Amino acid sequence: TDDRNADLRALIRTIPDFPKPGVQFRDITTLLLDSVGFAAAIARMAAGTQGPVDLVAGIEARGFIFAAALAAPLGAGVLLIRKDGKLPGTTIAEDYALEYGTDRIAMHADALVPGQRVLLVDDLIATGGTARAAVRLLRKAGAMVTQAQFLVDLPDLGGADALRADGLAVDSLVA
Ligand code: PRP
Ligand code: HPA
Incomplete structure (x- = not known):
């Protein structure tokens, strides 16, 4: 994460007081609308991925966009991590804490073969x-999860460092 990606940073807008007062919401929809910017973001995420990957795991909803776009350049399939109750087959789930209460994400229990190499993307x-719960879920299913890619990191909130403490290499394009 540095100024090499100033072009991408300029395509992300900040919406004050969304979804509640005091939050500066980083809105990536403006980057998605930009054909050159979106393609550059995917190319740089792909270039930052180390070694072969069997599956790209994307987290609902915005994570799907990046996971799907990375699948072809990485020669990988896409594994969907969804909010609980959305997947039709037998699922395994994992809870995680929100500011108030908890949420639950799920994946199909048979989505991967134990030992497959999974890149986590959001x-x-x-x-x-969210990402740490996804890692627990993937590891419960037997995945080898050693790296995660994000377009944006909000470093003051500590999530990337926590993921590194969980044993992942964590990359982001814009902080
Ligand atoms: C956002 C974002 C990440 C998560 C990050 O998703 O896309 O998945 O929150 O927050 P955390 O690191 O504090 O867990 P959101 O729940 O808004 O879902 P959406 O993509 O469906 O809008
Ligand atoms: N933007 C988008 N998603 C988010 C944010 C944000 O600033 N904070 C937590 N999830």
């Missing part, structure tokens, strides 16, 4: 609660 990491 648009943004904040507290890391």
Whole structure:
């Protein structure tokens, strides 16, 4: 994460007081609308990926966009990590803490073969609660999860460092 990605940073807008007062919401929809910027973001995330990957795991909803775009350049399939209750097959789930209460994400229990190498992808990491629950879920299924890629890191919230403490190499393009 440095100024090499100033072009991408300029495509992300900040919306004050969303979804509640005091939050500066980093909105990536403006980057998605920019054909050159979106393609550059995917190319740089792919270039930052180390070694072969069998599956790219994307986290609903915005993470799907980046995981799907990375699959072809990485020669990998896409594994969907969804909010609980959305997947039709037999699932395994993992809870994580929110500011108030908890949330639950799930994946199909048979989505991967134990030992497959999985790259975790999302648009943004904040507290890391979502990504860390995804890592627990993937590891429960037998995945080798050694790296995660995000378009945006909000470093003050500590999520990327927490993921590193969980044993992952963590990359982001814009902080
Ligand atoms: C956002 C973002 C990450 C997560 C980051 O998703 O896309 O998945 O929050 O926050 P954390 O690091 O504190 O867990 P959101 O729940 O807004 O879902 P969406 O993509 O469906 O809008
Ligand atoms: N932008 C997008 N998603 C988020 C943010 C943000 O600033 N904070 C937590 N999830």
